[in-house]
Amino acid sequence: MDSQTISLVRTTFKAVAAVDGGPERLTSSFYATLFTDYPEARDFFPAAMETQRDRLLRALAYVVDRLEDPDTLLPFLAQLGRDHRKYGTQAAHYTAVGLSLIKALRNFAGAEIWTDDVDKAWNDAIGVIASTMIGAADDDTNPAVWGGTVIENRRVLRNLSVIRLKLNQPMDYRAGQYVSVQIPSRPRMWRYMSPANPANRDGIVEFHVRGVTGGWVSPSMVGHTSVGEQWLLGSPLGALGVPANPARDLLMIGCGTGIAPLRAQVLELAEWTTSRRVHLFVGGHHPCDLYDLEALWELQLDNPWLTVTPVTESEDNPWWHVDDFRNAPAGMSTRLTGQIGKVVASLGSWEDRDIQIAGSPSMIQTTKFRLMAGGTPTENIRHDPLY
Template sequence: MDSRTVALIRTTFKSVAAEDDGPEKLARSFYAILFTDYPQVRDFFPAALDAQRDRLVKAIAYVVDRLEEPERLLPFLAQLGRDHRKYGVVAEHYAAVCQSLKSALAAYAGTELWTDEVDRAWDEGINIIANTMIGAAEQETTPPVWTGTVIEHREVLRNLAVVRLRLDQPMQYAAGQYMSVQIPSRPRMWRYLSPAIPANANGELEFHIRGVTGGWVSPAMVGHTRVGEQWLIGSPLGGLGVPRNTRRKLLMVGCGTGIAPLRAQLMAMTARRSNPKVDVFVGGHYPCDLYDLEVLSQLACANKWLTVHPVTESNENPWWHFDNGEEPPEFPGLEPRKVGQIGKIVAGHGSWDDRDVQIVGAPSMVQTTKFRLMAAGTPTENIRHDPLF
């Protein structure tokens, strides 16, 4: 795709997204056109489309921003194509989605902005996206979906649970990746979760799940999951991970359940003969949010290359956290806990310009930490995080 084509696609999308309610209007228009012109595809989507609409626009923005980086964009699209097999979609469904998206963009942009040249540019861009996804899906030999049986459900906090599952067949994934998950009580509502342990021959997965207030799926996962329940798991996604034999030092920053993919990578690294120095900053609003310190302590004590820095924004636990009056346990091998905003504390240690950096957590935390590190001197190309949608 030449620079002129990329510029036309980016300009028209930015003009739509720049409006205060532009992204929401675009998403609503897209789904209205799609379900009107192709009613047979409605069954692929959940009844409530709020989360779906938001995710759609963010995914388009992510792709548009990387049209000039095929080495990053094409593997991402290929992963999406393999993951979309779980819906049972085929090439004709991609055609319906592509045509509906282009119609929604053209209607919103208007005749002055949506010229014949812009139309051709979007045709080229959409064809690359669709063909990459379709090709990856057709070439994949792994199952379109795995079935996982819940073997353990443990509530760690009032709104946080650890769930372990055993898959019907082993799944090969890289420590640090994530996958889409569907539970029986919320059909067609897929949510992304990161395993907290590396792949193993027994096909076991462990997810750390925080219930989002007002959410449709995560509160049900935390509060109503039962042993024996069967979940559906899509293909692994994401590009986080530590290459073997790397000599680059690492900085990992995770908040809340964002520690899960980082912990999985640390566990995988313990099986290697040698590792570079790794600093991990794990954060939360309250001390009780650092729910996994015992495991991180064990990893730090057993591996001299690992340093763990606990960080909380508050020095006290919230009113709802059960406190029996005893002093919290002291875990060896950890740095003293610091109080403050995690991005500010991490950046306060220096530029980290000699490190490969991974950041995992809520989108706002990822962006804030990334900007603080960049301001402190960390090269942008050294910082990695998964798409924020």
């Protein structure tokens, strides 16, 4: 895409986003248009659309912000194309989505904004997006979905489980990536989750799942998943993973179950001979949220290149958790108190490190801004798209 096309697409999208309630109204209008003009498309989506609308909005914003960075955008779109195979998506579906999005944008923007040049720019952009996704899907020789049998659901907190599956065939994913998951009790409600272990020939995948209050899927995963249950997994997504440059040490910052993709990379590094130092900060609201800390301490004892530092915002556990927090073994970092981004930024600029952040969108944004304010180069910081 040329610079004029990119400028017109970005300007139009920002104009829509600047209107009060604009983004939400745009996504609602898009899905209303899609389901009216192409009613057969409704079968691809869940009954409850709130999460789907939010996901579309974040994905659009991510793509629009990276139109000038094809080295980042095109691999992202290719991954999405491979992942969309799980829906049975065909080329005609991309046409329907593109036409519906343009119609919704045109109706929302009005004639003054939606000129012939803008219309052409959006058609060109959607053409690039669709062709990249379709091409990646057509070239993929992996399964459209993997089946997985639950072999363990271990409750480690009242609202958190470690769930392990055995896949019907091994999945070749990078430690640090995530996959979409569907459980039998919530059809068509795919949720993104990061394996907490590296890919292996046995096809064993471990997920750390926190039940979100009011959530549609995660409470069912934690509270009702039984051994023998069959889950479905989509293609691996995401750009996190051990950086190729072995000369740079690593800083990893994970909060809650966001520790999973970082844990997978540490486990992978433990299988290699590595000279790079890894400093892993593990955060939570309460001490009990550091549910995997003892396993990480054991990894540190066996691997002198690894340093694990626990951080909690509160000194005490909530009233419903009665177990005491285990003190750090000899040689381990003591637990620090404070907001994890603030704590890490206070310890230096980390300008010599490759940095990864994993957790909730708000945690990632806050931590990233604090590191940048402390002198960390933006290009050193990586995280997955915030949706």
